[in-house]
Amino acid sequence: MASVVAALAASELPIRLNARADMGSPPGLSTHLSWRTGDEALTGRTWMQAQQRAVDHAIVVSIDGLRPDAIKRWAGMLDQMGQEGVRAVFAETLARSLTLPSHASMLTGVGTKRHGMRFNSHRPGRGQVQFPTILRVARAARLHAAAFVGKRKLNHLVHRDGTRFTVGGPFCTQVNRYLLPYLSRPRRGVTFVHYADPDGAGHRDGWMTSGYERAVKRVDRCLSQVIEAVSAPGRERTLFLVTSDHGGHDRTHGSARTEDVRIPWIVWARGTLPLEIHRPVHTTDTAPTILRALGLPLPHDVEGQMVPEAVLKRLPRQLVSTLRPL
Numbered sequence: 001m002a003s004v005v006a007a008l009a010a011s012e013l014p015i016r017l018n019a020r021a022d023m024g025s026p027p028g029l030s031t032h033l034s035w036r037t038g039d040e041a042l043t044g045r046t047w048m049q050a051q052q053r054a055v056d057h058a059i060v061v062s063i064d065g066l067r068p069d070a071i072k073r074w075a076g077m078l079d080q081m082g083q084e085g086v087r088a089v090f091a092e093t094l095a096r097s098l099t100l101p102s103h104a105s106m107l108t109g110v111g112t113k114r115h116g117m118r119f120n121s122h123r124p125g126r127g128q129v130q131f132p133t134i135l136r137v138a139r140a141a142r143l144h145a146a147a148f149v150g151k152r153k154l155n156h157l158v159h160r161d162g163t164r165f166t167v168g169g170p171f172c173t174q175v176n177r178y179l180l181p182y183l184s185r186p187r188r189g190v191t192f193v194h195y196a197d198p199d200g201a202g203h204r205d206g207w208m209t210s211g212y213e214r215a216v217k218r219v220d221r222c223l224s225q226v227i228e229a230v231s232a233p234g235r236e237r238t239l240f241l242v243t244s245d246h247g248g249h250d251r252t253h254g255s256a257r258t259e260d261v262r263i264p265w266i267v268w269a270r271g272t273l274p275l276e277i278h279r280p281v282h283t284t285d286t287a288p289t290i291l292r293a294l295g296l297p298l299p300h301d302v303e304g305q306m307v308p309e310a311v312l313k314r315l316p317r318q319l320v321s322t323l324r325p326l
């Protein structure tokens with residue numbers, strides 16, 4: 001994994017990279033992005049070699065404020081995905097369990113010090129995340145990248161590089177109004193989905209209350225609609241990673257206590273072989289896992305670790321066997 005050669009994925013891509021790490025940055029990537037953005041976060045960086053891709057489309061679903069212990073009780077669809085897929089039992093987010101810093105770590109694979117998202121509100125003028133997100137790397141490879149979210153402040157995680165950014169609203173049904181039509185066409189790339197409902201109910205009524213229960217049931221129905229939207233034949237090479245930015249207790253979160261930092265982490269594709277992971281998985285492991293599944297290069301200085309069980313060992317044979325060599 002410590003390879004010093006950076007290469008951007010498969011031969012049908014318009015750019016191929018072959019740069020030595022000591023040259024600083026992969027020329028194809030930097031060229032492509034410098035005319036687009038001139039962004040140092042991508043260009044002044046070394047990359048680990050791209051590998052074969054396992055899937056065409058990765059959909060990362062973050063359910064804001066969803067505690068894993070709510071899934072068995074109230075989220076039948078997600079519980080089923082966890083039974084059928086790869087599920088990390090002890091997944092955690094940052095000790096400072098807040099929405100914007102946590103999502104920044106989820107989508108970049110580095111901690112707060114590196115990505116620079118220390119605040120937790122929409123602050124126009126404060127700029128974008130300082131470390132490449134999975135959306136940004138996908139765009140650099142000229143794949144589709146889109147974010148459909150419930151909160152405007154997540155705009156800090158999306159660059160103006162052709163990534164679609166849509167704020168649906170505080171309810172997942174509002175997000176799905178935009179997301180489902182987008183998914184009606186096959187996509188190659190990354191889609192980030194953010195549902196805010198459980199967090200809103202947790203602050204209003206308290207975590208694990210009846211109001212929170214209703215919100216969890218609602219997002220479970222929204223998730224079912226998303227699965228349905230990509231269930232047509234030919235869409236099998238779609239991977240879901242369902243997780244959360246933090247949990248909560250009473251009517252709050254943000255601390256390092258277990259109820260706040262424990263998060264769901266479920267990887268599912270049609271036909272995945274089930275597996276429970278009992279070693280700790282951190283939210284910074286999400287980005288490298290997704291990049292690896294899509295056969296995209298990893299930033300050399302990423303802090304999270306790819307979870308190999310999720311993308312190499314448990315995917316159904318028919319997905320893996322259709323891989324084309326680089």
Ligand SMILES: [Zn+2]
Pocket residue numbers: 065099199203253
């Ligand atoms: Zn909150």
